Amino acid sequence: MxxxxxxxxxxxxxxxxxxxxxxxxxxxxxxxxxxxxxxxxxxxxxxxxxxxxxxxxxxxxxxxxxxxxAPPAEPGSLDDVLDLVEAAAAAGMTPAALEALAEAGGVRHRRTAGGILLFRRGDLPGGVARRG
Structure with a gap:
């Protein structure tokens, strides 16, 4: 009681x-x-x-x-990390144009020790959303 x-x-x-x-x-x-x-x-x-x-x-x-x-979005996963060719396709650009933009500081990126450019999907021009 x-x-x-x-x-x-x-x-x-x-x-x-x-x-x-x-x-x-x-x-x-x-x-x-x-x-x-x-x-x-x-x-x-x-x-x-x-x-x-x-x-x-x-x-x-x-x-x-x-x-x-509507659970909160999970922190970025590996699906959100794209190489130059994948990122260019997602952003609707040529790889050469995206690489030039990255080198000019127009988009966040990382270059690996092997020389590969990596991008996060959300950092691409136009704010490319994550695939569902």
Whole structure:
């Protein structure tokens, strides 16, 4: 009994925005198990920090917070490191033009001990996005 009263006195915080979660706004993510804002009342204001939908296969409601629905991008992986030919193709340039731009300081790059130019995908002209 004591545990129940202590828990009700604690401030409940949203996993997504860290704001206080009122009773009518409480939802728990099925993926991570954390509490988030989900307005279940049309007559009261509130911002959603996740979603709920009907899973047609299981005929059940599924809940997910915005952190799980759109996880932060992972730090650059090896897929984001390109050699001169790959980088030129991704940027829509010729290798010679990209090499000249790199030598002029127009794009971040690294030259290996073997003389190979390496580029990060996000540093290429036009901000070439990572392939999905």
């Amino acid at each position: 004591l545990g129940d009263s202590m828990e009700s006195d604690e401030l409940k915080r949203c996993h997504v925005c860290a704001g206080e979660v009122e009773a009518y706004m409480q939802a728990w993510c099925n993926w991570c198990g954390n509490l988030y804002h989900l307005n279940s009342r049309a007559d009261l204001p509130g911002t959603d920090c996740g979603q709920v939908w009907i899973n047609e296969e299981h005929l059940a409601l599924e809940f997910a917070c915005n952190v799980c629905l």
